[in-house]
Amino acid sequence: MKVEKIVTPFNGYLVIFLLIATAGLLAYAISDQQIILIIACIPIFIILAKGLIIVSPNSSKVLLLFGKYKGSIKHNGMFWINPLYTRFSYSLRARNFESEKIKVNDKMGNPILISVILVWRVKDTFKVAFEVDNYTTFIKIQTDSAVRKLAGSFPYDHFEDETATITLSTNFDDVNISLEKELAERLDIAGIEVIESRIGYLAYAPEIAHSMLRRQQASAVVAARHKIVEGAVGMVESALKLLADKKIIEFDDDRKAAMVSNLMVVLCGDSETKPVINTGTLNQ
Template structure:
């Protein structure tokens, strides 16, 4: 496989001066001698003009001579090469690509909508020019393929095992894998991946409502678990303090009633309504 070869073309300013001298000589020869052979100088002048070109910052020109790759000019400036050279322009600037949202299935088979933001630039001009047909189209297609593979590798979310990496919770690891996958795919076109990350992630519309209810239910259960855990500790602490300070003597039946009342008060999602007991503890 051929690789990129640097090419240093001739200065365009020097060749431009020569071209104008040839043009001036042709004009002077025709004006003074009236010899039609000086018209050849005009033809030579016109022949030299296609050889001039400009390379802007972060741009390059791939030079081809009748199908033979001669090199890549990356130096900025005004240059001249053989007029028969084909000069293919390839940008070396960083490109930002925001992919379309695609519907794919995650690891668990749930339909999701996902898109990525990719920052890339051409690193090997030879591969970008000759290894693929259209390197910009190649980036779009391979990005779409990488996104689909990534979605099939991870679950959108896991409600049972918090340690498992998912698309929603493991963004750093997922983005790292996405960069690696894209770098491997785009290397054939001489393209360097600067950054790749998930730009949009959501459940598909047909299951979004059900999954939202599931997430809410999971959050409510987790919150209730914490409330119950804290309430049990508070009840336990209250009974220990009452027993230690001998404020009241409670038998097992009264302890059970007290625990029941405290658990209802502490675990309820509404404020408790106080009831004044006008009798004794036994009534």
């Protein structure tokens, strides 16, 4: 398999001086009606002019001679090449590609919507020109394929797989590294360098988004309740110990149970508690 060959053609500015000299000589021949000189100058002028090319910064030219690859020009400036060369231009600038939002299944089988942002540029002009038919279409299809593989490799979050070390919604750096590696391997055949790739959009599919939101809210409520109860038990324990140490009041088991019940209701209740004034004895 052939590889990219960088060539540096003849300096084009020197050819400009030759063009000017040829044009002057042609004008003299016309004015002096020297047919032979005119016939000699015209093809020379055409050959010199046709071989001039300009390569802009971060651009390249791929050169073919009757279907045979002769090399690539990546230097910027004005050059002169064989006028019989066929030339193809390719930009070497970095470009963005944002994939469409596609519906795929994560590792647990849940439908999700995902898209990626890819920053890429042409690295090997030979592969871009001859290894693939249309490199922009190739990039789009391979990116979609890599996204589907990525989504199927990890769960969306820890609610679905509590033992997962990497999830799509939390471990962005690890997921992006995995995506970048996958895309780099797929696009290398087309001579494309992956500069950066990251997830641009991630969400549950509409048909399960509401259910998943309710599940997350329920999990958050349970976690909050657990924390509240844990704190309330500590407060009740401290209150009973403080009352006992200061000998403010003596509690039997029934009174302790009643006090614990009341304190837990006050500390763990959702609504504001309303005090009740007891005008009788403590046993009432």
